[in-house]
Amino acid sequence: MEKKLIKVHPSDNVAVALKNLSAGDSITFEGENVIPTTNVKAKHKIALQAFNPGDRIIMYGVLVGSAGQNIEKGDVITTENVKHQSEKVSGKTATYNWEAPDVKKWENKTFSGYHRKDGQVGTRNVWLFFPLVFCENRNIEVLKEVFEKELLNEDINKHRLLLRSLINKKEGAGQEETTSGQVPVFNNVEVKFITHQGGCGGIRQDSETLARLLAGYVNNPNVAGATVLSLGCQNLQIKIFKDALNEVSPDNEKPILIYEQQQMGTIENMLNTIIEESFEEIKKANKIVRKPAPLSKLKIGLECGGSDGFSGISANPTLGHVSDILAALKGTAILSEFPELCGVEQELVNRCIDDSQAERFLKLMKDFEKSVVDAGSGFDMNPSPGNIKDGLITDAMKSAGAAKKGGTSPITDVLDYTEYATKPGLNLLCTPGNDVESTTAMAGSGANIILFTTGLGTPTGNPITPVIKVASNSELASKMPDIIDIDTGAIIRGEKTIEEMAGILLEYIIEIASGKKSKAMALNQNDFIPWKRGVSL
Template sequence: MQKKIIKVHPSDNVAVALVNLKIGEIISFENQDITIVSEVKAKHKIALNTFKIDDKIIMYGVLVGKASLIIPTGGVLTTENVKHQSAKVSHKTETIGWTVPNVEKWKDKTFMGYHRQDGQVGTANVWLFFPLVFCENRNIETLKEIFEKELVTQKVNSHQMLLRSLVNNGFDVATQQEQSTKVFENIDVKFITHPGGCGGIRQDSESLAKLLAGYVKNPNVAGATVLSLGCQNLQIDIFNNALKAISPNNKKPILMYEQQQMGTVDEMLTAIIKNSFEAIREANKIERLPAPLSKLKVGLECGGSDGFSGISANPTLGYTSDMLVALGGTAILSEFPELCGVEQELVNRCVNETSAKRFLELMQAFEKSVVDAGSGFDMNPSPGNIKDGLITDAMKSAGAAKKGGTSPIVDVLDYGEYVTKPGLNLLCTPGNDVESTTAMVGSGANIVLFTTGLGTPTGNPITPVIKVSSNSELAAKMNDIIDVDTGDIINGEKTIEEMAEVMLSYIINVASGTIKSKASLLNQDDFIPWKRGVSL
């Protein structure tokens, strides 16, 4: 018989409803009978004791809010009776030990990856086109149309056929199933556009340069074609310096074109197409070879979270992350607004005082910038989050942080910095799904694991994004975007550890190219840089 409620941590004074609960329903839980006093939807929280005004609300073992009204035992927690509150932290208080998971059966496993001269291994082989400034976006779009039309021959898909039939006044048109034929089997060609590179403060251009340099450095990229206008803030030498800083001995081919030095658009595009085609043909010669799992760098992301995310999908990622770290691999935990309230635990997990101090400084600076803009971390939960039970930022954060498992934090990075140390790394990014995913890939992630309880189609141009659902209802409803379903944890059929084994097997298959992630199949190539400054 499925449990109706669950308490995540022994010290919690609230429980999560696993199913819809009715008024008057009596639930026997931890040697007491709890009478449900209001309708409670699955994923929402109920009080395990009566809360008076300003009483602390504890979940995941941490402070996640305080009562703004009296909440009776068996009452549902809402935005009307609960306010955000989180614990404050100012320094490292202890060093938390780590119970290393048993990975004996995985230590000799490999994936089939693309080996780069700097020792990194890619899970994909991509030739990347991007501009240094938004003025070149149109030329990038033109090149995208040209290259995709010739390098990937696609039959007309069903939606195209639908429009065609409407244009022809409803006459039936012969249908063709969507199918693609690639000219080159070992290389993908991807295109990035963005709204930056000029018009903002100089720091924005420098930040964008670091991000784009990280994409070139990423092991999934074989080489790049870069377009510059010439007069923009993000000059070619700024980009080259950013790349040299993280890859001083770069051996990847980079084709650079500056429009104001080349004459007409036609002349520039002609040169780009000829030179890029030859470079792509050469990169196609690179083939997959076995690589140890220690070469995996996994980004950890959540978006469209629900009340189950913190007890199924996110802990699954956390245990998977711990397994990869134990195998010598790398994990990246970002989304700093969604670490609010769990800072003390993360600080205590830092391997040294320097990293602990830097984490707190970055968190405090980020929060100050948000407050200065007239907002606050407490406004982080989205309407979708709130509707599905995540009613305070601290509550959302405590569940989101579960993606990082329990391993020591080996380094703390600011936005645009590249990961150099195996183990769990913290990366300062916004909580925005695409901005955060974009940043982790720019810091070296060659796989991204993305949990969702509501459904989100986010992907990335160069790195496979594996979508993990927190509940089976979502996995069935939106099966075109979900790769792995952790709903069996909710219904009691699998443990978190068992689901992590499933997750790691799936990662190996995606990293080896034997399975394409749903986001990759949908060509969900999202790229949004974080603009931290103002516009001038």
């Protein structure tokens, strides 16, 4: 018999509709008769008991809300009859024992990556252009047009003529190779460009934070080197950036080219110099080739966006099992979006390997929430209209499902925004719930692959780190095949287990880490949004 309802945890008092249900349907569930009192859309929750005002709503085994009015057995759970509520947490309440998954199948698996001198291994080989201040965005855009269009051999301007002349001098390159558009100029290096709205005009702390984020991008193993543009008078001085880079990588040996416009005279002179010198370094980066690396060299970012009522029972647990496999192999996973961990703090605190990490997590959470309240909002405002429409009606409910991306392994480190992940195992990283601000942060903290679950469809990528989109349902995968890499809808239909789907995903991760393009890469999606925590001055 086809399943119509699912209960995620034995202690839950609500169930998830696996398909559209009609009012008056008689459903046998766990030995009891459940009759929907109204039509219920798939992904939404239905009451398995009667609730009085103030009664606790339990899902995923945790408190996700309380009844705001009388709710009858069979009623659909909505924003009208349930309000956000989560457990209060003060510290660790239990020791944590973890049973790691069997990873014999994966122990000798490798991916083909770019080995860096510091021991990190990249899944891409990117030469990165970025500004220290928004005043240089236009020059970055000019360089982007010059390099990207010349490599594609499109319309010509005088700066591109300069680059074309340099390409034609490249060792082993003939005129046919560089003008036909059939053979790429470089085989082992990509050129990517970042722009942003920071670096000046705000509080000094924001510029310092941006410096650390950009330094993390340079230190990311997917980056071979960088061209950096400075105006000269901005808050984010070159020294601040260099200090941030030295902090994250004291022995940095990657080539970093830095140009200050106010010291170089005309834009023409500056751009010509940048093109010539950057091209020489890009040629050197192209000589780096892929070599086998163990899966322990993977650093996986765990993200969700455009979540639906199935995300927490299909796509997110699939990521969680992949995370557990990597933790058992001494690889690294990064779970972020702190507003979407509200309500599951106790479980996460108990999973921290020591009290200091637990205390730091709670402090970061409390400080973040206070800043949100001071701004006139709250974590309870996190679910988006799309989330609510598809059954995620409280922040705690959304968080309980989102946290499934982190699996069950111990938490080895807790990081504030821009701090770099250095410890194998599961790391918690303080970021907003904003999808792109979060993925931007994870790449800056060292993620060389990002897994991104979605139930509604979210088109985004990252300039340096491959983003793999994982759909929670097959309807989305069929509707938006251009952005979805992996479909976990078979879990909802009972055709695959979470463990089986995790194996499929991990095999795909190895392919992407070894050079295959993810859908986001094929679409050239390169989103970059720093988290601005301060105010403008």
